[in-house]
Amino acid sequence: MNNDIKYAIKYHEETKHSPLSVRMSQHYLDWDNRPKPFKVYTNLPSIPLPRNFPLPLANALDSISATGAHADRVPAVDINTLAEILFFSAGITREVKHNSGTYYMRAASATGALYPIELYVICQDIVGLKAGVYHFCPGSFTLAELRKGDYRAELGDRMVSAPVTVAFTSIAWRNAWKYQARSYRHWFWDAGVIAANFLATTVAADLTTRLVMGFVDKQVNQLLCLDERKEATVTLAPIGVGAALPPSRSTITVEHPKVMPLSKSEVDYPEIWEMHAASSLVDADQVRAWLDSTNQQPAKSNLSLPKYKVAAPVRKQDEATLDKVILQRGSTRKFARLPISFDNLATILYSSTAGVPFDFLKNGDSVIDVYLIANAVEGLRPGSYFFSRETGFLDAPNPIFHARNVKNGITLA
Structure with missing residues (x-):
């Protein structure tokens, strides 16, 4: 996410499709090696999330078109609200059984139904959940505890006032199994679909949030105990305001909890990680400089042309929630x-x-x-x-x- 875009252009040109590249490709889908749909830790305690969570009963169009929650409403985030947000962002909504196996369909779609995006929770003490760093498993609807304690300060100064932050990461192999080196694009497509549900659900719950793209990549990845060159953070989404400031920590221990393998074997695509490294931010100074230098897009000029009127839609009583x-x-x-x-x-x-x-x-x-x-x-x-x-x-x-x-x-x- 820095300002040097030369490698991004190089990556795009080298991995884009063309009639020749499609015809010449020898890649095939090894269905016996298809990545498993869930990340499962083998030696971490897990906490079941409540299944009687509230529902986002607000008007769907209002929730989608809103730019944020009402400033005068500051509801508390508890484990029930967190379960609601996680389920309607990335939960399992139905199962489809085929002869080849069971497909777990989720609240948000993903390219190739491969679901590379994982969600993590970093929080202070909230009602029903102790401060810590957690991984969300949609398959079991549980949180795996990666770290005990309040680690919100490690996310950066702009997120310390939020009681809860949800981190979106991508497991590279999940999508690269099918789409190979070009699959880095899919990190952001698939994260964006989940983010759309996430933003609408938080609006329906009257909670403030935003998507933070500028953060110290290595620091956040280490906090989430991610395996280098396998998984990386895409965006952070702080939820709520008014939390007490977290304690500062001098160091973060490097942890590598054991995870069940996704496949019998994996293929590493260096282009993905070279692209990601070229776009990463290495410290807080780079984060500030990047945010200060982002170019704002001016509105298109209002040309003197015949007009059709687009107005806010007229609400109907039977519109879906x-x-x-x-x-x-x-x-x-x-x-x-x-x-x-x-x-x-x-x-x-x-x-x-x-x-x-x-x-x-x-x-x-x-x-x-x-x-x-x-x-x-x-x-x-x-x-x-x-x-x-x-x-x-x-x-x-x-x-x-x-x-x-x-x-x-x-x-x-």
């Missing part, structure tokens, strides 16, 4: 061959672009531009469009989506 939406989520290959209404499209755009509370973005800025191709939307002529919360749609009739190619367009404000 967040818990039902997450539990019913799944993939389908059966699609209705019917047009959608402009109101439905506007609801999707409005609800999904409110912003993400990243540590490197200020004032609701975004590094995401939204383009779409409309083929069958009632009330909108077929064409290619650009959307932003500030300026709306811009018709982009040229093959390349770029602001300088926009002409004779339609804007929606």
